Amino acid sequence: MFRNFTSTLAAVNAGGKKDDAKKSISPTLRTDIYSAMDQTKAWLGGEGGGGQAGDGVSYGSIVSTIQKHFPDITVGLDSVGQAEGEVAIVVGGVTNMILEMSKWDGMAGGMAMRTWVDTLSDAHGRISADRGGVKISRKELVGRGITRGVNQLTDVTLMTREFAARIQIISLLKSVNTKIHGTGSDQARQGEALWSSKFI
Template sequence: MLRSDIYTAVDQCKVWMNGGHGQVGDGVSYASVLSTIQKHFPNAKIGLEALGQTEVEVAVVVGGITNMILEMSKWESLAGGMAMRTWVDTLANMYTAVPQSSKKEAISRGILRGINQNTDYALMTKDFTARIQVVSSLKSLFPKIYGTGSEEARQAEALLSSKLI
């Protein structure tokens, strides 16, 4: 059930972030993806004070889906690593497709916040090989969003590394 819910949530996130049935930051269109996340993490929510705040919405959704994948990695380590690669590639592709705007900046901050603040790394597999795969997948996201070699990408990677040590 968790595996299928992960891929359902990723697909729902694609629709949401690419403006399918609403838009990121509109305060309501994240409901379906959040509902899928809440099946496994009932405390994942967006408070009323944050409704319509793009960065917060993205952070909760990104953190929730990432947590789902980390949870799966505890039981199916290699499948978790593969799911993380799919999720990171999907995030990067969705982000690239967003037109340049102040909302795109809020989305990038939300992705960073979701990965570095809303993700519970205690959920991650203890299997060494899969753990390396999950971590390298996550680290590969930042250059795709901020640009290879950029100060922002280096800072995001350093922050993630500090959480994993």
């Protein structure tokens, strides 16, 4: 489902941006970020009767919010119902929204990233680890999706150039994999290495 979305993010990360750079912050960006965080927390945990990651439908409102700020992103149909893919797209999109805000207001971006990392950790912690007879639990799929969204679909070129805010944001992004997969896990070590390289 997300091949087009992922391809678009990859093209942006490779430098395929539009020539007309934004001149100011969107007036609704901050509100949309916190709204998307609240929606994502409920969606990841399957709380509130609004669907859950992997149902193939309920991510739509979150993706619509992301597309308000990244309109060139299109969502394909080749991963409908795949929890890991849906989570990766949503996590990558919301993370990019926060990085976009950090470009205009580094401190606000850092505070939003702190809230986002805590939201992801809390939502993942509330998911049952019960496999229910399947090979991979929903909790593991959501964890993999969070890791993929943060490590692969995040566009670091959107991040602020303010030194202190940049260090704070990168440190928070480094901590995501540790919070989700545990200290010393392969994912935590890979995330640490990846985000440490972004200091340069």
